[in-house]
Amino acid sequence: MTDPKIALPKIALKGVRKQFGPKKVLNGIDLEVGKGESLVVIGGSGTGKSVMLKCILGLLAPDAGSIMVDGVETTKLRTREREKLLHKFGMLFQGAALFDSLKVWENVAFGLIQGEHMPRAQAKEIAIAKLGAVGLSPDVAELSPAELSGGMQKRVGLARAIADEPEIIFFDEPTTGLDPIMADVINELIVQCVKDLGATAVTITHDMASARKIADRVAMIYEGRIIWTGHAGDIDHSGNAHVDQFVHGRAEGPIKMQVRAL
Amino acid sequence: MDRTRAPTPRRGCRCTNAKSKDDRSAHRCYDRIAPTNLNKDAGRLMGFLAATGRAFLIFLEATGRLALFTGSALSHCVRPPLYPRQILRQMIDIGYYSLPVVGLTALFTGMVLALQSYSGFSRFQAEGAIATVVVLSVTRELGPVLAGLMVAGRIGAAMAAEIGTMRVTEQIDALSTLSTNPHKYLVAPRLIAGLTMLPLLVIVADVIGVFGGFLVGVYRLDFNAASYINRTWEFLQPVDVISGLVKAAIFGFLIALMGCYHGYHSKGGAQGVGAATTNAVVSASILILVWNYLITGIFFSTK
Numbered sequence A: 001m002t003d004p005k006i007a008l009p010k011i012a013l014k015g016v017r018k019q020f021g022p023k024k025v026l027n028g029i030d031l032e033v034g035k036g037e038s039l040v041v042i043g044g045s046g047t048g049k050s051v052m053l054k055c056i057l058g059l060l061a062p063d064a065g066s067i068m069v070d071g072v073e074t075t076k077l078r079t080r081e082r083e084k085l086l087h088k089f090g091m092l093f094q095g096a097a098l099f100d101s102l103k104v105w106e107n108v109a110f111g112l113i114q115g116e117h118m119p120r121a122q123a124k125e126i127a128i129a130k131l132g133a134v135g136l137s138p139d140v141a142e143l144s145p146a147e148l149s150g151g152m153q154k155r156v157g158l159a160r161a162i163a164d165e166p167e168i169i170f171f172d173e174p175t176t177g178l179d180p181i182m183a184d185v186i187n188e189l190i191v192q193c194v195k196d197l198g199a200t201a202v203t204i205t206h207d208m209a210s211a212r213k214i215a216d217r218v219a220m221i222y223e224g225r226i227i228w229t230g231h232a233g234d235i236d237h238s239g240n241a242h243v244d245q246f247v248h249g250r251a252e253g254p255i256k257m258q259v260r261a262l
Numbered sequence B: 001m002d003r004t005r006a007p008t009p010r011r012g013c014r015c016t017n018a019k020s021k022d023d024r025s026a027h028r029c030y031d032r033i034a035p036t037n038l039n040k041d042a043g044r045l046m047g048f049l050a051a052t053g054r055a056f057l058i059f060l061e062a063t064g065r066l067a068l069f070t071g072s073a074l075s076h077c078v079r080p081p082l083y084p085r086q087i088l089r090q091m092i093d094i095g096y097y098s099l100p101v102v103g104l105t106a107l108f109t110g111m112v113l114a115l116q117s118y119s120g121f122s123r124f125q126a127e128g129a130i131a132t133v134v135v136l137s138v139t140r141e142l143g144p145v146l147a148g149l150m151v152a153g154r155i156g157a158a159m160a161a162e163i164g165t166m167r168v169t170e171q172i173d174a175l176s177t178l179s180t181n182p183h184k185y186l187v188a189p190r191l192i193a194g195l196t197m198l199p200l201l202v203i204v205a206d207v208i209g210v211f212g213g214f215l216v217g218v219y220r221l222d223f224n225a226a227s228y229i230n231r232t233w234e235f236l237q238p239v240d241v242i243s244g245l246v247k248a249a250i251f252g253f254l255i256a257l258m259g260c261y262h263g264y265h266s267k268g269g270a271q272g273v274g275a276a277t278t279n280a281v282v283s284a285s286i287l288i289l290v291w292n293y294l295i296t297g298i299f300f301s302t303k
């Protein structure tokens, strides 16, 4: 199941490039994610992990390359078709991106009400259940997002991403800003989404403990390319100096940080 | 080569600060053109042409983008599903909460009109015409234009700020991933609300403006109340009011369009949203004045 070569990959990127002005961010990304697989993407800050997810979702148009979802090329879809395709996706944004004009439960229920035309009362029940799953009590549901702490907003964003049980879920740094215990609760929730719902998950994280827990496979992005992919168990002996340095968080190594001494 | 007299390098080129020769030759710039007068002039001319061309292209691009945006937003206004909750919210925001400011504007405009035309018209013994002047000015021109400008400041700015903030905090991206078209969910309701609510506001403004003129006419200038009202109705034609309402509908549409367009395309953080807000108000105000002239021309030109 986790071997992408047996079945049609759920998501397949080939030679995806994206640049902003003169700045090349993605420089030929090749990546495959199998159905029901949990892939963790690691890589330094600013290497284009979030940009890659946005390209797959079509929020940014890649300059070149192909992105297939369920074997269908998505880079040239028209608006209507793209809307239909996005029904399959759920996304937790790095900055949560909650709708601040709506209450917390309306945020979580948004996809159910607008996308699936569920009655509001029923959607509210589901929203409160999902909020429970991310450790938020029902009275939080009536607050507005601005009244929540950063970690709470992140969890609401997570609840919103999984509320309509999408086939593919992207988590952009789901545990950043959470305390270690809550981080582990969220890790389990993500594992549960993959195992129980059979969802395909792509998670970006800097938290290696979280990566070990969530991942079937790990991919490392560096200088706009995927330089290594492998099973989660292999990240400690990847045989790749870049991955080694990243996983162990060493300042010395092939990855040079662009810093100048004070 | 005399560097101090070299023509200004093109924008973004660091040649004049470049330390090494290598560094400088990596850029294409006018430093490398031999400094004979002819070439220098040619260089300047090319620079000027390039700048003009660039500005023109940017202008074309912006126009095209606005046209596409308008077309898409309009098509979403008539294609179901619509979002009644959003439309209602916007209608209340535009129609109801703008009442005080539009009402006050209309009241004082009507009052000052009566005062001004009295002092002006008495020079040629035409004081009797002020009721007519007040009602025609208010319904044809001042009601829609002043209400439009006030609402542009109030609503256009708010729309640009709200949508701009949604853009920079990725809320618009989040809408898309929840299979909701942002044009349909954010833009169409605002356009519909602007288009329908401004005429209603202007009806109220017309009544209040005429009432303001009446107050000044009767209590300050000692006109007879009944004859003032008679004079008000005497020369008023349906087209006076209708043209004002058509203007109002178009102004409402323009205000919402500019607020949404600038908000939707804002970039950067708080600064970008601030710029979007300013642009929304300024462009809406200018468009209101231009279209006011055009519509007046269509309705009232005798040629």
Ligand SMILES: Nc1ncnc2c1ncn2[C@@H]1O[C@H](COP(=O)(O)OP(=O)(O)OP(=O)(O)O)[C@@H](O)[C@H]1O
Binding pocket: A020, A025, A044, A045, A046, A047, A048, A049, A050, A051, A052, A094
């Ligand atoms: N809309 C944009 N316009 C211009 N540049 C952008 C834009 N979005 C991203 N970038 C640039 O692309 C690069 C990659 O950004 P991205 O957000 O993907 O980083 P990241 O890998 O997610 O980093 P982090 O781990 O810090 O979240 C950054 O250097 C950023 O400057």
Ligand SMILES: [Mg+2]
Binding pocket: A049, A050, A051, A094, A172
């Ligand atoms: Mg990121």
